[in-house]
Amino acid sequence: MTVAADPTTPVGAPSGAREPRARIPFETRLFLPLALLTALAFLIADPEPPLVVQIAAIAILAAVLGMPHGALDPLIARRLGLWRTPLTFAAFNLGYTAVAAAVVSLWLLTPVPSLVAFLLISAAHFGSDWNRARPLALRFLTGAALLSLPSLRDQDAVADLYVTLAGDGARAVAAAQAALGPVLLVGLAVAAVIAARRAPHEAFELLGAAALALLAPPLMFFIVYFCALHSARHLRGGFREEHGHGRRLTLLVVAAYTLAPLALAAVFLVDTAGTAALDEQLLRVVFIGLAALTVPHMALVTLGDRALRSSQV
């Protein structure tokens, strides 16, 4: 299989004229066994952990493993030439924070449309973990399928989570996802077939992710996919692209930009202690926080990908 000069080439795959074999990326090896074990555990024993345990797990794992992949954003921005001096760096941070704050404000003002917008943006973002060189419509369809399958498995569980995040009106969003689920599942299978032609490991990842979404509770699916595949892939890609600038600086930026939002989340939790159950507050902090960071994060990742692709042409 030829993988040279293909943006879907797995990280670390050798390139050259002599038909190199695509190496299976680290995150595929991490995600697939984890996904299959988790899916199997719920298929056989259905050992559903209490919701509060799942929420605590997602808060901790998203903080430790999920957040750092967004923390590479200042480095992506530097590569894009968005900042060069301390002053333009400060302006970049101000802009990034302002966009995130605007998303939170919008969410509080119009929660249900904000949730829908978050799901649509996330569909494009997550769907781009596969078939990266293919049209956006295919990637969006893949992501929409991935995010709808949990509702197909357990519409009420997803509806309850959405209601905590966006109020009663959000129940209809889970219903819509459950209704679209079967068609989207077919779309995901098509995406897997398309991916298989150039990168078979992507097809296996997609099938593993679909099995996980259909068999494990919604939050367990999200934890395993988000931490073991999505975040791991972007973190590794980010470190690889920053290789010229030294690992120490990259580590420092990742640490600082992981800790800053976490500190903010902690302040919010302490500030609002007693106004709602801790698990509900945690769920809101995790997902509304992710929504706030996703908008500037996705804009940068998209620009970064575009720059990378044009430099490869």
Ligand SMILES: CC1=C(/C=C/C(C)=C/C=C/C(C)=C/C=O)C(C)(C)CCC1
């Ligand atoms: C709330 C919620 C869901 C959606 C989560 C989303 C959409 C997360 C997006 C995170 C992003 C985009 C991170 C960026 O890297 C699920 C899993 C459908 C079902 C369980 C409840």
Ligand SMILES: [Fe+2]
């Ligand atoms: Fe991401």
